[in-house]
Amino acid sequence: MKTQATRDKLIQIGAELIAEQGFNATGINAVLSRAGVPKGSFYHYFSSKEDFGLAVIDAFAEQYDARLVAILQAPDQPPLARLRRYFEAGRTDMHSCDHARGCLIGNLGQELSSRSEAFRARLDQVFRQWERHLVACLEEARAAGEVAEELDVERLAGFILAGWQGAMLRAKTTKSLAPMEAFEQVLFHELLGREVKPRETAAGAAPETP
Numbered sequence: 001m002k003t004q005a006t007r008d009k010l011i012q013i014g015a016e017l018i019a020e021q022g023f024n025a026t027g028i029n030a031v032l033s034r035a036g037v038p039k040g041s042f043y044h045y046f047s048s049k050e051d052f053g054l055a056v057i058d059a060f061a062e063q064y065d066a067r068l069v070a071i072l073q074a075p076d077q078p079p080l081a082r083l084r085r086y087f088e089a090g091r092t093d094m095h096s097c098d099h100a101r102g103c104l105i106g107n108l109g110q111e112l113s114s115r116s117e118a119f120r121a122r123l124d125q126v127f128r129q130w131e132r133h134l135v136a137c138l139e140e141a142r143a144a145g146e147v148a149e150e151l152d153v154e155r156l157a158g159f160i161l162a163g164w165q166g167a168m169l170r171a172k173t174t175k176s177l178a179p180m181e182a183f184e185q186v187l188f189h190e191l192l193g194r195e196v197k198p199r200e201t202a203a204g205a206a207p208e209t210p
Contacts, residue, residue, distance in 0.1 A: 007045045009035050011059045014052060019101040022111055023053055054122055060104050061126045068130060072137040079141035087184045091177050094168060099175045106165040131157045147192055
């Protein structure tokens with residue numbers, strides 16, 4: 001249990017340092033020093049720095065996936081309200097770190113996707129899983145009549161994920177939440193805020209307005 005706890009601590013510290021300064025700039029000794037683990041013991045827990053990086057990705061992805069489920073599948077809120085909560089949580093995270101970190105997975109995707117196939121493939125898996133959560137939420141919104149019936153939820157989910165990642169990057173470079181707020185406003189008011197056509201009844205006619 002002590003070995004597992006030490007490994008988990010190294011992963012946690014590694015995630016913090018990588019989020020702050022990137023993977024390549026994060027030295028193994030810096031991780032060990034902050035974690036209070038003796039130098040030279042790193043390879044007792046990980047076979048290489050790449051193996052360590054993949055473990056950091058897996059741990060972060062597992063934690064964030066549980067968070068996405070809690071937000072986007074919350075049974076006490078309508079689907080689009082859940083989506084707004086997702087964006088609100090992102091803005092809160094960005095503000096709490098003074099616009100310094102952003103998304104760990106997004107940061108690593110920019111830094112490592114062209115350098116390591118193992119990293120690229122794993123990061124792509126994580127993004128695809130997040131996209132599936134967004135698709136499920138948007139499908140519920142469509143079924144509830146919150147968005148247009150003809151909406152392509154898979155394409156929109158991909159757009160939301162890509163656009164939100166870009167908004168977080170801009171928030172870091174501008175030291176402001178404005179890019180994230182602008183993305184959310186455009187999404188809800190320009191894309192999802194259009195008038196939803198009334199559903200047809202079984203007889204083929206639009207239902208009467210009460």
